[in-house]
Amino acid sequence: MGAAAPLERPGRPQPVTLRQVAEAAGVSTATVSLVVNKKKTARISDETRQRVRDAIRDLGYRPNAMAQTLVSGSSRFIGLVADAIATTPFAGQIIHGAQDEAWKHGYALLIANTEGNRELETDAIAMMLEYKVRGILYSTWFHRPTDIPASLKESDFVLVNCFSTEPGSRAVVPDEIQGGRSATEILLKHGHRRIAFINATIPAPAKDGRLQGYREALEAEGIPFDAGLVLEAYPDQEGGYGATEELLKREATAVYCYNDRMAMGLYDGLREHGLSIPEDIAVVGFDNQEVIAAHVRPPLSTVALPHYELGAAGVRMLLGLEEAPAADPTKIHCPTVERNSVRALAPA
Amino acid sequence: MGAAAPLERPGRPQPVTLRQVAEAAGVSTATVSLVVNKKKTARISDETRQRVRDAIRDLGYRPNAMAQTLVSGSSRFIGLVADAIATTPFAGQIIHGAQDEAWKHGYALLIANTEGNRELETDAIAMMLEYKVRGILYSTWFHRPTDIPASLKESDFVLVNCFSTEPGSRAVVPDEIQGGRSATEILLKHGHRRIAFINATIPAPAKDGRLQGYREALEAEGIPFDAGLVLEAYPDQEGGYGATEELLKREATAVYCYNDRMAMGLYDGLREHGLSIPEDIAVVGFDNQEVIAAHVRPPLSTVALPHYELGAAGVRMLLGLEEAPAADPTKIHCPTVERNSVRALAPA
């Protein structure tokens, strides 16, 4: 962290304390505490209870969560350390899911952005540890293996959208294989048999998983895998655009793109060849990147990366509300989102 | 908040306390505190200091920030309440900027997502107040007027990307007028004189500001404002696409679109008419929505919404590091981002 700025808040009155409420209501602090916390076991007369409530309202009392935490020993914070919170909308979804789920269980989210900087990361984790967080979610903006920072182990933690081979670590990741299968199945169920796949050039669990899913889906339909139908390109719009020529040589009736950005680029390339989607060729993407998939022409059928769910499941796992079954990361389902870039293949 | 989940963390040892360090080092807690906080005023012998440091390291001591906060009265938290943290990448940028700046000054960010739900919002603010945050950033995902929730006033606060007419409220918003001016100027400086503007249909500060900026820029060049050159459409891809026909009737040599999404749709419409960008018509957008602007064909010249800066400036203003000059919201500059959708107008 940087240098500490001064703390004074000029002009703001000291917050009202429990003791002040007690004095105003003419009762002890214990009594006030009991009515504030609605303890079932305590028997407080309705009359007293009302006096206390009035005092609380009149004084505008707010409990001091720090003091409560000091007593109970553990805070109601969950830390979320992210390597990139705004590079893509995806990280935002993880935060969103984590925040909603945490909130549901009475926890607040403490977040830190590390930009992948190890030092910042160590500081962030230290800060969270000092605030006695209930646990830490360690997340990455794309699905990948990761090393577990040593200090992370001082707390409960769950890896989100990343994983480690270290034993005893819990992790939640998207089910890339199922996702690849689903993407391919959209095409298959519309009658396509000759389906190309434009994979990414960069190594990643997604690259392997999405390919494997493609193979599995074909195999399930009894279609032999043809390596010639698998291309590779850089996973963005330019990559998709640039793959157009090669793709066309394959004479496939449908393409499954590694991600929506590539599909968007491919749309441009296809259009330049006077081809229309889905009439001349069907296209599916992956990621369900809203700004793109929902608004290209025609809207793109794709498979969604479950980032919201990843964040939420991470919290549940952290709180022990969800089993972390095996040594393997828990896989989260990637749902299919069908739009209009695929239509039934006309009989030959 | 939802029901509280149990707090036990099975199997984790109790954290080491100051007192344990003191005992291990054979000194008093006061001494340990002094060395931990590197107090200049305290004179501790090097030998003692070293003993304490060793004990800290050996025991793996971490200060309990809750206890520190209890003593000091104010935490090193800054709260950020957002109405939509993942609807667009924009909210993520605000969080990012706020988090970086907060961190720089030794503060951590506590975030809450309200989905625009007033009740959730009240709860979120209450939570932050109970954790004795240094102040609260109240942010919206698009620039708009807002009501200030009553409880917000119990703390220092700054409105981010929104504003209120209530006196005494500080706010940071994007400078829409300057942004509109800059967008128009990109076109102007390439020699365009007949510039259409596709504005949004939905009322918003952005709608008025971006139009005003357009008028100002034209005026500065001595070009009379022609209301016939201003169209309106729903501010997304479909809206931009749908405005194509109307736009073409205007016979403008350049268009300035209310946002990048409209520009993206317009690209499709223009292409269908066999027009190419920037040869046949120049296009600029607004927002600098990365996934779109940087990757459409040709890459789109646009004006960036300064979300990161908004978050950072909000924090600085909250901490009193930056003046909140007037009663009016502080306006943040919208930088121009030139790409390839505009080229010099060929002489007529």
Added chain:
DNA sequence: ATGAAAGCGCTAACAC
């Protein structure tokens, strides 16, 4: 140069 002790706001065990 270091220790003793009070107290931050709250909870919970135990008195009465």
Added chain:
DNA sequence: GTGTTAGCGCTTTCAT
């Protein structure tokens, strides 16, 4: 039914 009291882990004033 309600009050008293002893901490939770830490900082800080005041002794020594």
